[in-house]
Amino acid sequence: MDSGGTVLVMSSASLALILVMDKPVVGYIERRNMHIRIANGVTAETQLQSVVDATSDLLGGVSELCVCPDYRESVGRYAFLVELQGNIGADASAAQAALHDELQKLNENYLRDSRAGKIGMPTVRALKPRTFVGFRAWKIRTNNIAAGQVKVPIAVWDEVNLAWLEERVICDINI
Numbered sequence: 001m002d003s004g005g006t007v008l009v010m011s012s013a014s015l016a017l018i019l020v021m022d023k024p025v026v027g028y029i030e031r032r033n034m035h036i037r038i039a040n041g042v043t044a045e046t047q048l049q050s051v052v053d054a055t056s057d058l059l060g061g062v063s064e065l066c067v068c069p070d071y072r073e074s075v076g077r078y079a080f081l082v083e084l085q086g087n088i089g090a091d092a093s094a095a096q097a098a099l100h101d102e103l104q105k106l107n108e109n110y111l112r113d114s115r116a117g118k119i120g121m122p123t124v125r126a127l128k129p130r131t132f133v134g135f136r137a138w139k140i141r142t143n144n145i146a147a148g149q150v151k152v153p154i155a156v157w158d159e160v161n162l163a164w165l166e167e168r169v170i171c172d173i174n175i
Contacts, residue, residue: 036155038069038076039118041109045154051102052080058098059124059173060089064132066156066165070123077120078103081156081165083127092173095124124173131168138164 035044048067056062062082070079080099089095099122104111113119136150156162 036067036069036078036157038078039113041107041113041119043078043103043107043110047103047106048078048080048154050106051099052082054102055095055098058089058091058095059084059126060087060092061085064152066152066154068156068162068165073120075117075120078122080122080124081127081169082124083129083131088126088171088173092124096121096174099124121174125169126171126173127165128168128170131165134168135161135164 035042036048037043049065052062052065059082061084063085064083066081068079068081070077078099100114103122104114110119132152135152136147139145139150140147156165
């Protein structure tokens with residue numbers, strides 16, 4: 001307990017129960033261990049969301065997304081799986097370089113590893129419309145859980161989820 005009467009009582013992956021003057025306060029912290037690791041670099045979910053937010057207009061507006069490691073080339077890279085709000089943007093071909101630049105600005109590990117050739121240029125893969133609506137329905141059905149329990153993670157690495165999402169890729173948007 002600190003001098004103000006605050007003590008951390010319990011913490012989980014996303015919540016903390018804190019007693020302030022003997023009154024409980026529950027607060028959202030964030031999901032933990034939500035990141036992608038390629039080569040020596042770790043990129044957090046918040047950084048991945050930030051780079052997409054900064055480049056969304058180039059693609060034509062991203063309504064939902066997830067990011068996964070992509071090892072289809074000899075050097076690993078990030079694959080941004082995006083559901084667009086409409087048609088692919090006129091400047092979509094610039095998105096790959098823009099994502100790369102934003103990742104370099106936000107993450108010095110990515111900057112170092114990309115300069116060393118350990119991480120390739122990210123790829124952007126457009127998904128069919130309503131893919132994430134279908135993803136949630138599929139998770140509810142296969143896991144027999146309530147709708148409110150299904151979250152689409154930004155960082156996806158589970159092979160079953162990846163296979164389901166990759167079946168719905170309509171095209172790669174790259175240079």
